[in-house]
Amino acid sequence: MLMSQLYSPTLRETPSEAEIISHKLMLRAGLMRRSAAGMYAFLPLGLRVIRKVEQIIREEMNAIDGQEVLMPIIQPAELWEESGRWKDYGDEMFRLKDRQGRQFCLGPTHEEIVTALVRSEVRSYRQLPLRLYQIQNKYRDERRPRFGLMRGREFIMKDMYSFDRDHETLDQSYWAAYHAYKRIFERCGLEAHPVEADSGAIGGDVTHEFMVLAESGEDLVLFCEACEYAANAERAEGVRVPVQEGEKTAFEPLETVATPGASTIDQISAFLGVEPKDCIKTLIYLADGKPIAALVRGDHELNEIKLKKFLQCVELELADDETIFKVTKARTGFAGPVGLSIPCYADYAIEHIANAVVGANKDDHHTLNVNLDRDFQVTAFTDLKETQPGDPCPRCSGTLQGARGVEVGQVFKLGTKYSDAMSATFLNEDGKETPLVMGCYGIGVGRTVAAVIEKNYDEDGIIWPLSIAPYQVVVVPVSMKDEAQASAAQSLYEELQAEGIEVVLDDRDERPGVKFKDADLIGFPIRVTIGAKSLEQGQMEIIWRRTKEKQSLPIEAIVPTIKNFLRDGDQI
Numbered sequence: 306m307l308m309s310q311l312y313s314p315t316l317r318e319t320p321s322e323a324e325i326i327s328h329k330l331m332l333r334a335g336l337m338r339r340s341a342a343g344m345y346a347f348l349p350l351g352l353r354v355i356r357k358v359e360q361i362i363r364e365e366m367n368a369i370d371g372q373e374v375l376m377p378i379i380q381p382a383e384l385w386e387e388s389g390r391w392k393d394y395g396d397e398m399f400r401l402k403d404r405q406g407r408q409f410c411l412g413p414t415h416e417e418i419v420t421a422l423v424r425s426e427v428r429s430y431r432q433l434p435l436r437l438y439q440i441q442n443k444y445r446d447e448r449r450p451r452f453g454l455m456r457g458r459e460f461i462m463k464d465m466y467s468f469d470r471d472h473e474t475l476d477q478s479y480w481a482a483y484h485a486y487k488r489i490f491e492r493c494g495l496e497a498h499p500v501e502a503d504s505g506a507i508g509g510d511v512t513h514e515f516m517v518l519a520e521s522g523e524d525l526v527l528f529c530e531a532c533e534y535a536a537n538a539e540r541a542e543g544v545r546v547p548v549q550e551g552e553k554t555a556f557e558p559l560e561t562v563a564t565p566g567a568s569t570i571d572q573i574s575a576f577l578g579v580e581p582k583d584c585i586k587t588l589i590y591l592a593d594g595k596p597i598a599a600l601v602r603g604d605h606e607l608n609e610i611k612l613k614k615f616l617q618c619v620e621l622e623l624a625d626d627e628t629i630f631k632v633t634k635a636r637t638g639f640a641g642p643v644g645l646s647i648p649c650y651a652d653y654a655i656e657h658i659a660n661a662v663v664g665a666n667k668d669d670h671h672t673l674n675v676n677l678d679r680d681f682q683v684t685a686f687t688d689l690k691e692t693q694p695g696d697p698c699p700r701c702s703g704t705l706q707g708a709r710g711v712e713v714g715q716v717f718k719l720g721t722k723y724s725d726a727m728s729a730t731f732l733n734e735d736g737k738e739t740p741l742v743m744g745c746y747g748i749g750v751g752r753t754v755a756a757v758i759e760k761n762y763d764e765d766g767i768i769w770p771l772s773i774a775p776y777q778v779v780v781v782p783v784s785m786k787d788e789a790q791a792s793a794a795q796s797l798y799e800e801l802q803a804e805g806i807e808v809v810l811d812d813r814d815e816r817p818g819v820k821f822k823d824a825d826l827i828g829f830p831i832r833v834t835i836g837a838k839s840l841e842q843g844q845m846e847i848i849w850r851r852t853k854e855k856q857s858l859p860i861e862a863i864v865p866t867i868k869n870f871l872r873d874g875d876q877i
């Protein structure tokens with residue numbers, strides 16, 4: 306490729322829309338351009354990187370007997386109604402109608418389509434296991450699209466779906482995909498850590514996310530310093546510590562005091578001069594329309610995912626002011642567990658608090674010295690708090706540490722959630738009609754590229770791993786006006802091409818500084834500079850992008866050196 310022809314408009318300044326490094330560099334290096342919030346056009350260099358990641362994914366999926374298919378992006382509402390997700394998916398789903406008024410959506414994921422695809426064809430256990438995958442655009446109308454490819458509304462995803470006869474063989478499909486994912490990210494030059502996660506709207510019980518640790522990550526990952534335990538913070542388990550004998554003594558008498566206008570934990574603790582950890586936060590929720598109370602320690606945050614899972618409800622939302630008044634007889638901000646007649650669920654930490662401060666269920670009042678059993682009962686104790694760095698490990702006696710992470714992939718055991726809802730069955734060995742046991746496995750292709758950049762850059766630009774670099778080599782003659790340089794560059798360019806090496810010749814009539822800056826910004830792993838002086842001595846200079854090391858070599862050694870380097874792949 307000739308640089309003068311390449312459509313790769315580079316930018317000297319960072320566009321104001323970009324906040325994180327991968328987003329800035331993808332715009333500056335001319336890899337992509339924004340067309341609407343969360344939607345991007347890939348330019349030639351960007352698309353080459355995307356295609357290389359896709360190819361790695363394809364090879365690893367094929368290696369575990371995945372078969373590639375391509376399903377429609379536009380999906381009929383009826384299938385989503387069968388699974389019950391037409392409603393559940395909410396505003397994140399892009400919906401549209403055809404000319405007859407039939408409803409469709411732009412696929413945010415493909416469980417429904419793929420289940421419908423196999424249910425009429427797969428009849429016997431002999432056709433199983435079946436693993437189908439595709440690489441395609443997905444659509445989610447994110448409330449806050451941001452960070453370029455990290456959180457887009459249109460994004461490229463590889464999604465695989467496995468169909469098995471039972472949970473044992475699902476286990477094999479699941480771990481095959483898990484290990485394929487490890488290889489995929491390794492081949493992309495990424496260290497991705499599998500962590501326990503929540504299954505969210507997809508459903509299912511067992512799931513791992515693959516996380517790349519990076520400051521810009523939107524997720525908090527907790528991992529144990531002593532054992533292998535690692536989990537997304539929203540999923541990380543809390544530990545129930547038994548109450549020690551004599552831990553809680555000297556129960557003081559109940560006292561209700563006026564706390565005018567103080568309704569938040571911060572306001573209360575400041576007003577009464579108590580620590581937030583000695584207060585109990587009482588949150589009133591509507592779980593499938595029914596009011597319940599949830600208690601967490603004042604300095605803890607409630608994790609709604611855990612509460613929802615524990616209650617096994619479909620919808621969970623904070624109660625409105627009217628409901629709160631009906632339940633507590635007070636304005637929002639003054640609820641407490643004493644005398645409440647709705648079910649009350651408490652986090653484990655509540656067991657340990659003596660003489661707590663709680664809302665008095667009376668406007669502008671709080672109650673002091675509240676004690677479990679003596680003053681209030683709970684329906685059940687469970688793990689409700691947001692787990693934090695510094696909390697104990699749920700698997701050993703170690704302590705959890707935190708790091709920001711970018712989720713690049715996720716594997717799920719779905720079980721029979723979709724096959725039950727959509728009647729996707731097969732005949733087992735005994736001739737009995739049995740639901741297909743499913744798994745699903747996603748990789749964000751664009752997000753993987755962004756994560757690679759987050760981990761591979763310097764002040765001059767991107768440093769591509771060899772495996773996914775848009776081109777491996779750029780040949781830069783210092784002056785195209787110098788005939789000797791131009792012709793030496795042209796023959797090197799042709800020789801590299803003949804060797805099957807991906808090479809760009811910077812044939813632009815630009816100052817060398819401009820060419821070098823662009824080469825570093827785009828991040829070609831290898832640059833060959835051809836200058837007048839070295840050429841006279843029969844030499845050219847190789848510059849390795851990652852280390853910035855320079856090497857002057859005889860002209861005839863250039864191609865073999867590059868070939869060796871590409872073969873050994875010592876920079877991945």
Ligand SMILES: [Zn+2]
Pocket residue numbers: 529530531532533534698699700701702703704
């Ligand atoms: Zn541990």
